[in-house]
Structures are given as C-alpha cells and as structure tokens.
Amino acid sequence: MAKISNLTPAQRRTRRGIYTLGIFTLLASFPFIFLAKDSADVTYGFVLRDEWVLINEWIINSKTAAIIFISLAAISTIASYLFFLKGKKVGTFSFIGAFSLLMAFLSWAAKGSFIPLTGVFQGALLLAVPLIFGAMAGVICERSGVINIAIEGQLLAAAFAAGVVASLTQSTTWGLIVAPFAGALISLILATFAIKYQIDQVILGFVINVLVIGLTGFLYKKLLIPYQDTWNSGPILSPIEIPLLSKLPIIGPVLFKQTIIVYLMYLAVGLTHYYLFKTRWGLRTRAVGEHPTAADSVGIKVNALRFRNVILAGAVAGLGGAYFTVGAVGMFGKEMTAGKGFIALAALIFGRWSPKGAVAAALLFGFADNLQVVLSIIGTAIPSEFLLMVPYIATIIAVSGFVGKVRAPAADGIPYTRGSH
Amino acid sequence: MKKIFNGSALLPLLAFALAMLIGGLLIAFSDAKVLALRSEPWEMVKAGAATAWNAYVALFEGAFYDPNLARQGGGQGFYPISETLVVAAPLILAGLSVALAFRAGLFNIGAQGQFIFGAIGASYIGFTFELPPLLHIIVAMLFGVFIAGIYGGIVGLLKAKTGAHEVIVTIMLNYVASYLLLWLLKTQAFLREGRNDPIAPDILESARLPKILGSEFRISVAILISLLVAWLIAFLLNKTTLGFRFRAVGANATAARTAGMSVAFVTTSVMIVAGALAGLGGALNVLGGEYALTVGIAGSFGFDAITVALLGRAKPLGVVLSAFLFASLRVGGQMMQAKTDTPLDLVLVIQALIILFIAAPALVKALFRLKNINSSTGMAAKGWNG
Numbered sequence A: 001m002a003k004i005s006n007l008t009p010a011q012r013r014t015r016r017g018i019y020t021l022g023i024f025t026l027l028a029s030f031p032f033i034f035l036a037k038d039s040a041d042v043t044y045g046f047v048l049r050d051e052w053v054l055i056n057e058w059i060i061n062s063k064t065a066a067i068i069f070i071s072l073a074a075i076s077t078i079a080s081y082l083f084f085l086k087g088k089k090v091g092t093f094s095f096i097g098a099f100s101l102l103m104a105f106l107s108w109a110a111k112g113s114f115i116p117l118t119g120v121f122q123g124a125l126l127l128a129v130p131l132i133f134g135a136m137a138g139v140i141c142e143r144s145g146v147i148n149i150a151i152e153g154q155l156l157a158a159a160f161a162a163g164v165v166a167s168l169t170q171s172t173t174w175g176l177i178v179a180p181f182a183g184a185l186i187s188l189i190l191a192t193f194a195i196k197y198q199i200d201q202v203i204l205g206f207v208i209n210v211l212v213i214g215l216t217g218f219l220y221k222k223l224l225i226p227y228q229d230t231w232n233s234g235p236i237l238s239p240i241e242i243p244l245l246s247k248l249p250i251i252g253p254v255l256f257k258q259t260i261i262v263y264l265m266y267l268a269v270g271l272t273h274y275y276l277f278k279t280r281w282g283l284r285t286r287a288v289g290e291h292p293t294a295a296d297s298v299g300i301k302v303n304a305l306r307f308r309n310v311i312l313a314g315a316v317a318g319l320g321g322a323y324f325t326v327g328a329v330g331m332f333g334k335e336m337t338a339g340k341g342f343i344a345l346a347a348l349i350f351g352r353w354s355p356k357g358a359v360a361a362a363l364l365f366g367f368a369d370n371l372q373v374v375l376s377i378i379g380t381a382i383p384s385e386f387l388l389m390v391p392y393i394a395t396i397i398a399v400s401g402f403v404g405k406v407r408a409p410a411a412d413g414i415p416y417t418r419g420s421h
Numbered sequence B: 001m002k003k004i005f006n007g008s009a010l011l012p013l014l015a016f017a018l019a020m021l022i023g024g025l026l027i028a029f030s031d032a033k034v035l036a037l038r039s040e041p042w043e044m045v046k047a048g049a050a051t052a053w054n055a056y057v058a059l060f061e062g063a064f065y066d067p068n069l070a071r072q073g074g075g076q077g078f079y080p081i082s083e084t085l086v087v088a089a090p091l092i093l094a095g096l097s098v099a100l101a102f103r104a105g106l107f108n109i110g111a112q113g114q115f116i117f118g119a120i121g122a123s124y125i126g127f128t129f130e131l132p133p134l135l136h137i138i139v140a141m142l143f144g145v146f147i148a149g150i151y152g153g154i155v156g157l158l159k160a161k162t163g164a165h166e167v168i169v170t171i172m173l174n175y176v177a178s179y180l181l182l183w184l185l186k187t188q189a190f191l192r193e194g195r196n197d198p199i200a201p202d203i204l205e206s207a208r209l210p211k212i213l214g215s216e217f218r219i220s221v222a223i224l225i226s227l228l229v230a231w232l233i234a235f236l237l238n239k240t241t242l243g244f245r246f247r248a249v250g251a252n253a254t255a256a257r258t259a260g261m262s263v264a265f266v267t268t269s270v271m272i273v274a275g276a277l278a279g280l281g282g283a284l285n286v287l288g289g290e291y292a293l294t295v296g297i298a299g300s301f302g303f304d305a306i307t308v309a310l311l312g313r314a315k316p317l318g319v320v321l322s323a324f325l326f327a328s329l330r331v332g333g334q335m336m337q338a339k340t341d342t343p344l345d346l347v348l349v350i351q352a353l354i355i356l357f358i359a360a361p362a363l364v365k366a367l368f369r370l371k372n373i374n375s376s377t378g379m380a381a382k383g384w385n386g
Helices: A009-034 A062-085 A091-109 A117-143 A151-169 A172-196 A201-224 A251-256 A260-278 A280-290 A292-297 A302-329 A340-350 A355-378 A384-402 B010-029 B041-063 B076-103 B111-128 B133-162 B166-184 B222-239 B241-251 B253-258 B263-290 B301-311 B316-340 B345-359 B361-368
Strands: A041-045 A057-061 A114-116
Touching: A009 A062, A009 A091, A041 A062, A041 A117, A057 A062, A062 A091, A091 A355, A114 A117, A117 A151, A117 A251, A117 A260, A117 A280, A117 A302, A117 A340, A117 A355, A151 A172, A151 A201, A151 A302, A151 A340, A172 A201, A172 A302, A172 B345, A201 B301, A201 B345, A260 A280, A260 A302, A260 A355, A280 A292, A280 A302, A292 A302, A340 A355, A340 A384, A340 B166, A355 A384, A384 B133, A384 B166, B010 B041, B010 B345, B010 B361, B041 B076, B041 B316, B076 B111, B076 B222, B076 B241, B076 B263, B076 B301, B076 B316, B111 B133, B111 B166, B111 B263, B111 B301, B133 B166, B133 B263, B222 B241, B222 B263, B222 B316, B241 B253, B241 B263, B253 B263, B263 B301, B301 B316, B301 B345, B316 B345, B345 B361
Parallel strands: A041 A114
Antiparallel strands: A041 A057
16 A cells, blocks of 8 residues: 555646546536436437347436446546555546546436437547547657647648548548658658757647648648549548457447548557557657657667657558548548647547557547537537537646646657757 | 747748748649640749739738729728738737747747637627727726636646646637637627627627728727737836746746746736737727627637747737738738639748748758858747646
C-alpha cells in the first residue's frame, strides 16, 4: 500500500481524478435518479442482421437503467480507488465509469423511445476513426518531442488527396495509397520548420492548418466544383465482413463488418502501442521526447529521429483523412474535417499521450458525438449543442489536473540543439 | 517566444511579396484557360501572368478604390476602403488581444471565443433594453467586454492555478463558445420574431455606433475606438508598471518571479485584458456594422487575429498596420472572387505563407541571399509544459 501521507504529485493528481469521477457520479445521480419525476421504458435494440446469437431487445425502465449505470459508475470509482491504493493502474475503471455515466444519461434522455444500441456503437466507432488515427499521429509526434497541432491540416490534406485521386482513377485503392503521402507532405512542412528552423510548434501547427484550409478550399472551388464529374466523384470503400468474428452478437457487426480503413486503424493502434513500448525505436522515441540531451549522449540522433517520426505521424493521420472521402462519402467537401483534428488532439491529451488512453478517449468522444445525433432524432430536452461541447469541456477538465496526471513528454515542443542544454 | 518580435521591417515586406508571388502562381496555374495553353509555354506564361495580375487588380480595387463606383460620384469610389476600415476595426482589437498575451509569454488562440462572447453580450443589451443613445452604446459595449474578459480570465486562472496550457484550453473554449452561440440563437431570448433561422433581433437604433461618413458608408466610430485602444495598449505596455510586469513575465517568468512579481497575477490579468480586448472587437462588430447576432458573427476574426499579431510583431502599431493589410485582403478578396472567379480562400493561403516566411527568417535569407537580417526574429519555441 502506498502511504497516503507522502504521495508524489502524479499520485495526488490521480487521486484527484478518482475524486472527480466520484463527484460526477454523485452529481449525475440527482437528475437521472432522484429528481427524475417520470420514468418510462427504454428499448435497446441489439440486432443488426444475422448474428449467431440473437439478443433481440432489452426493454428496461429508464429509472432502473439509470440506477444500474450510476451504480456501475460508483463501483468503478470505488474499484479504481482500491486499485490506486494498491499502486496499480486505474485507466480501465475510469473508462468504464465515464462510459456508464454516458449510458445513464442516454437511458434518462431516451425514456419512452427505441434506441438501436448496436447502431449507436457502430456510429460511435466510425465517428472515432479519424480521431483515433489523428490521436495516434499525435502520440508518435509528441512522444518524440514535437507538438502536433497540425493534425487537422494533415487530416484535411489527406481527405482532399484521397478524394481527388480516387475520383481521377476511379479506384479507392489509389485513394488509400495517396492519403498517407499527403499527410506526410504536410508533416514535412511541420518537421522542416519545427526541427530545422526551430519555430514555435504551436504557431507553426496553427499556420499549417490555415494553409491547408486555404489551399484545399481554393482548389475545391477552382477545380472540384466546376469539374465535379472527373475531379470529385470518387468511389467509396465497401465494408468487408470478417468471417466468423462478424457473426458475434453486438460486437460482431460493430467491430468486424467495416471498411479496410477501420481494420487499418486497429492495426495502427496495435502497432503504435507495441512499437512505442516494446521496441528499440519506441524506447529511443520516448527518450528523445523526455530527455533529448541524455538520448544524444548515448548516440541517438535526436533531430533525425524526430524528423522521421513527424513524417510517420503525418502518414498515419493521412489514413484517418482518407476516411472522410473514400471511407465515408466519396466526395470532398470544403473544410470537411470540421475540427476533428482538434478533437483528436483533445483525445491525445485526455488519454495522457498514451496510445491506449487516446483510443479510449477518442471512443468516448465518438460516443458522445453520436449520442447527440441519436438524441436529436428522437427529440430530447438536452440541446444537442451541449453534447457537442462534451469533448472540449472534458479536455479542459483533464488538462486542469482534475482527471489524473496529465503531463506532456518533458521535451515536447522544445527544439534540440546539441550543446545548448 | 521572447525573440519573436524584433527585427527590421524588411523581413515582413519580403515575406509579403513572396507570399503574393506564390499566390499569383497558384491563381495562374489553377486556371483552366491558362492550362489549356500547355503546348505553347511562352503563351502560357503570358496568360498566367495576365490572369494573376487581373485577380490582384480586382483585389486592390475591391479593397481601396474602385474606378467603376467612382463614376457614380459622391465619393463612392472610396467605398471599398471604407469597408476595409469597417473590417479592420474589430480585427485590430482581436489582434491586440493576441499581441498583448504574446508580450506576456502567452499564446491566446482563444480570441475567437472571446470575440463571440463580446458579440453575444453587446447584442443582448443592444436589442433587449431601451436606453438613452450614448448610454446604451456604452452599456452594451461594457457588458460584452465584461463577459469576454471573464471568459479570457478563466484561461489565465486555470493556467496560474493548475498549469493547464493556455493553448489547449483556448482551443477548447473556442468550440464551447461556438456551440453556445448556436444554442443561444435557438432560444426564445435570442430568436427574432417571425424568423426560424438562427438570427437575433437587430439592435435598437440607440445602440448603434454613429457613422462618420454619412449613411451611404457603413464606416462608424468603431475604427476610431479601436485606434484609441491600440494607443492605450501601447501606453499600458510601455509606460505603466502593470505593462512592465506583463513584459517582464513574458521575457523571463523565472526572473520575474525572483524579482518578486506574482506570475499568477500577471497570467490571470493578462488573459482578462486579452479577453476584454477581443470581446470589445466582437461588440464593435455588432454595434458598428452587423447590428444582428448571427452564427457567423465572428467570421474568422479570432483566427485572423493570430496572424495579425504575428505579422505585427505583437506591437500595437504593427497590429494596426497588419490588421489593415489583412482587412484589405479580406474585403478585396470578395471583389476578386466575384470579378475574376478567384476563390477567397487564396487570402488564407497568402496569410499562412506570410507567417511561415516571417517565422523562418533563415529561409527568406537563403532565398534572397541576404546577410544582414537578424536571425533571432524566428519564433523560438517553448514546450507544452512551459
């Protein structure tokens, strides 16, 4: 057991995070349970098509469901506190707790309605796809010490390139191949100016976003609108069913009946996690991001490694950008990424610069985003705008230190010059 | 960051010229008529140059002086420059907001959100209450400034108390402000009678800023107010103790702390003032031109403000000049789009390129083979945890 009296600042922040979850659970119990005057049945639908085991529907009283999910959140809070006392990681419980709170909210807001839950999860996953790719790009970039505010620009440029190339060649494959190169090209600007010219990376990322929004907007109006038939009418990827797995109830259709981009996303997450924590490259990347001088002293070429990582990050973000065009609607639209790059940045920070955490945060944000779509269809008292604010407010709470330790890699954003540190 | 804003005026000029040149190439080589001449390179170059030249002439006429309008008499030829000044006024204030924060070592990306708050506040007072003319304007402006100041202050307070990075917080607060505006415009309090689309009622006559060139021009005292505020900020920064503290913390927070200054106090108060400045920009945009709150009330003022502050090197006079430049690009860009079918988005490209070139003086030096530009004008970096 860790002694409560002398906690490190990081532990204290983790504890504060658990308290925050507890307080939120307590606060949520009032509107959803104690103050909820009327209750009605909520019907959760699970079946999409032809899964093996058919769980048809789950009909439950809205108040009962709220009690169940609030209890689940409370249990998660307690469990994470116990794990914290034992000095173990509490991330999984925090995720379950936050998810339960969202489900309690959904049960309360959707009383008397039918919610196709499997469809909601599927939609949430799809909304999270660009966020997850963007967040992985952020992990690769920032873990090696270069701030990546330009995720938005990388996504947008890749969405544009993938859409245009897929349209010109009438082939989704070419669209998918080009997208990472487009993302990497944007990264090349970021890497050159950040590492070679050592410009403030926040300013730089911001300017790159403006540049990409301007360029794609310009070309969109000049080429894609007037010559839409050739330039902007690309094909769309069709879903691939994974045999057996896609027949599993609930998770089958959600996870394993998707386009290749989604499978690439699983791969990207797995590889990022594996390479970052289990390989020499990962160790070096983290060393360069935390203490470049020490890394240099053992012979790691700090700036070369950073340069390569930034380019790689752009390629990863590029795949996420391809989702917008060849993965979803086919046509490119002006500023179609609509701030998703910044939500990806938020997920990165909320997930504490770790691949697993960022994925969990991106899924939560995707879920909140999709709740807003679902609730606006069934009509509810909560304005959709407030649900749309969730990722942003959650991130502010996170960086303010209320949700555990949120600390960037120590050398993140600081250019390295040999001998100056 | 401390070394960002030194150096001569030569660099911005070269950066501007280079950005316009690249923009011109973009115009020329995205034009179908020019591309059709691929077989004759020389003709193609001539056609390309002519296309770009025509676009820039339209941009200039749309921003400053239009000979076609001039034929109508009554000084109508100067209508474009009056419009440029209408746009410049809020942009100067938003630019000052970012610039002031820069001087204290803070990067205020949140001018957009603060601008929205100022516009909401001014609009609400403007259409809800009936007050005597001058008083109405002052109350509306102050309320907008007040809530925007609080909105900015939150950022400073969080930074001072918890170390939350102001860039992350302001990015997130921009989205929160946009969604709040979207929501407000659907509520009863902000819904215009007889309309279902998100537009607030027009502010009352008594809340509108007086026009200075007659009713045919939109230009109002807003531009004078913004110039006055720019002068006040210059005074604050250079002649007062508070301004000295701001700059001291911006130059070296550790040294300032050692010297007994409260960095937390400076961080919070800088962000309050920055929020208030951007909020005043939002208020003036409503009271001095738009009159009604809409979803697009803030346009891209808050984001342009960042480029304005960077180009203006975070100095009040520089901000005024670069706000005027970017306002003329914006306004002239509209005419360029209408007349020559050149998308307004070109302006964004030019803005981004200018900042990139200014940010990397080494690049411009290499391109122009210059030797005497001070290299330290680069925007030196600081980290997430700093």
